[in-house]
Amino acid sequence: xxxxxxxxxxxxxxxxxxxxxxxxxxxxxxDWYVWLHDPENIASGLVSxxxxxxxxxxxxxxxxxxxxxxxxxxxxxxxxxxxxxxxPKPTFDVKVKVDEDDGGNxxxxxxxxxxxxxxxxxxxLNAVNHYRGILSDWKERGGLLVINLxxxxxxxxxxxxxxxxxxxxxxxxxxxxxxxxxxxFTKFAAFIAHELGDLADMWxxxxxxxxxxxxxxxxxxxxxxxxxxxxxxxxxxxxHLIEAHARAYDAIxxxxxxxxxLVYSFADYQPLRQGDEEAVKEAKGLDYSFFDAPIKGExxxxxxxxxxxxxxxxxxxxxxxxxxxxxxxxxxxxVAVVDGFGYSCEPGGVSNDRRPxxxxxxxxxxxxxxxxxxxxxxxYRMPMYITENGIADEHDKWRSWFIVSHLYQIHRAMEExxxxxxxxxxNLIDNLEWAAGYRMRFGLVYVDYATKRRxxxxxxxxxxxxxxxxxxxxxxxxxIKPPRIE
Ligand SMILES: OC[C@@H]1[C@@H](O)[C@H](O)[C@@H](O)c2[nH]c(CCc3ccccc3)c[n+]21
Numbered sequence: 001x002x003x004x005x006x007x008x009x010x011x012x013x014x015x016x017x018x019x020x021x022x023x024x025x026x027x028x029x030x031d032w033y034v035w036l037h038d039p040e041n042i043a044s045g046l047v048s049x050x051x052x053x054x055x056x057x058x059x060x061x062x063x064x065x066x067x068x069x070x071x072x073x074x075x076x077x078x079x080x081x082x083x084x085x086x087x088p089k090p091t092f093d094v095k096v097k098v099d100e101d102d103g104g105n106x107x108x109x110x111x112x113x114x115x116x117x118x119x120x121x122x123x124x125l126n127a128v129n130h131y132r133g134i135l136s137d138w139k140e141r142g143g144l145l146v147i148n149l150x151x152x153x154x155x156x157x158x159x160x161x162x163x164x165x166x167x168x169x170x171x172x173x174x175x176x177x178x179x180x181x182x183x184x185f186t187k188f189a190a191f192i193a194h195e196l197g198d199l200a201d202m203w204x205x206x207x208x209x210x211x212x213x214x215x216x217x218x219x220x221x222x223x224x225x226x227x228x229x230x231x232x233x234x235x236x237x238x239x240h241l242i243e244a245h246a247r248a249y250d251a252i253x254x255x256x257x258x259x260x261x262l263v264y265s266f267a268d269y270q271p272l273r274q275g276d277e278e279a280v281k282e283a284k285g286l287d288y289s290f291f292d293a294p295i296k297g298e299x300x301x302x303x304x305x306x307x308x309x310x311x312x313x314x315x316x317x318x319x320x321x322x323x324x325x326x327x328x329x330x331x332x333x334x335v336a337v338v339d340g341f342g343y344s345c346e347p348g349g350v351s352n353d354r355r356p357x358x359x360x361x362x363x364x365x366x367x368x369x370x371x372x373x374x375x376x377x378x379x380y381r382m383p384m385y386i387t388e389n390g391i392a393d394e395h396d397k398w399r400s401w402f403i404v405s406h407l408y409q410i411h412r413a414m415e416e417x418x419x420x421x422x423x424x425x426x427n428l429i430d431n432l433e434w435a436a437g438y439r440m441r442f443g444l445v446y447v448d449y450a451t452k453r454r455x456x457x458x459x460x461x462x463x464x465x466x467x468x469x470x471x472x473x474x475x476x477x478x479x480i481k482p483p484r485i486e
Contacts, residue, residue, distance in 0.1 A: 037051065
């Protein structure tokens with residue numbers, strides 16, 4: 001038996017755009033809602049045409065999903081509070097004290113009691129109260145609660161992605177390209193900390209800022225808003241996201257003493273061959289920049305005291321590896337992802353390393369989570385949670401093996417001293433996989449979107465065995481070794 005500590009958490013998670021909608025009146029409009037409804041995006045195939053309002057309906061069915069989670073022995077949840085639900089109207093006019101340095105960086109935002117009163121008058125208080133009901137229901141069941149303040153969806157008064165793509169960021173509400181987003185996000189963070197902070201055991205400010213900028217401004221075929229190819233925009237959005245984390249960290253701490261983290265998608269980067277190490281170094285550099293800033297204050301070669309010391313824990317979203325090689329184009333060395341490995345495999349296929357791949361074409365590579373954890377521990381020595389790990393596997397072919405083989409690698413890292421405190425499987429239930437729609441099914445539990453009924457997949461029972469015992473029992477040890485196609 002491979003035992004985890006008795007206080008190690010096994011959890012589930014929810015995201016407004018992906019889980020909440022599906023019952024009448026549960027809709028909320030955000031930049032992602034507009035993006036997924038855009039006729040041109042659907043006609044071009046950039047998005048699947050599946051709509052969030054046809055989703056699992058967690059907004060009204062949360063009691064059922066919480067009891068399923070408890071049935072499976074899960075004792076933690078990270079739950080997203082949707083900014084666009086809480087503030088459907090602009091908050092620009094709410095006066096707060098903003099300090100900028102001579103570089104125009106937002107170094108302080110103070111949201112005082114009178115600003116909170118103004119925000120309360122602007123907010124959709126029915127939404128806030130409904131979230132209080134959701135969070136309280138989970139807490140009453142004895143679960144640990146982590147509140148996530150941003151999982152990619154922004155209010156449309158801050159970001160109109162179609163207009164950005166068509167008219168350019170200077171003639172449209174441009175989201176993270178606009179410095180005001182740092183200030184408005186800070187107001188939202190302060191408001192939620194004040195309104196719901198009594199329920200939170202932990203916080204994190206945002207999910208995967210790296211994905212927001214690379215999928216939004218570089219890999220524009222990924223189906224992420226605004227699909228505006230521009231490296232300057234990528235850098236600007238990245239800087240504002242880093243500042244937004246620090247300003248939100250301060251805003252939360254003004255109303256809550258609980259730990260505040262940052263969640264990021266870490267791929268296990270590997271060089272294709274000798275000489276490609278530089279490509280790995282460059283790819284890691286982008287990931288590290290989002291943590292060197294809040295931990296060390298380092299951003300683009302300068303140290304900023306307004307960023308430093310603003311992180312209490314790291315959330316690791318791990319799915320697979322990425323094999324990289326150096327590419328020389330027009331004299332500029334850059335990074336190329338090698339097909340046949342990691343995220344770049346054939347859906348349902350076999351990788352170049354004889355590993356099975358998910359319905360999404362992601363190679364099952366459990367060793368990578370060990371490598372990522374060891375690397376982050378060496379660099380930051382900060383408490384960590386695996387905040388996402390899972391597989392698109394509608395027929396549940398690999399999910400049991402996936403879960404146990406990854407947990408084994410996480411346990412290996414813990415045996416070597418890495419402070420990992422929990423594991424949130426992605427995901428408890430099938431949900432809307434962004435541009436890919438409902439065809440990618442990540443759930444331990446199948447969702448019939450017509451009836452909203454939930455059905456356990458066999459792997460849910462494997463998850464239950466592990467979560468209830470906080471161990472990999474002997475009768476599951478055959479799943480420890482990484483899956484391979486012989
Ligand atoms: O794709 C599965 C999940 C999403 O449903 C979550 O909302 C998101 O946090 C998340 N991140 C990743 C890894 C990074 C990634 C994001 C988008 C597309 C491909 C890879 C996988 N996932």
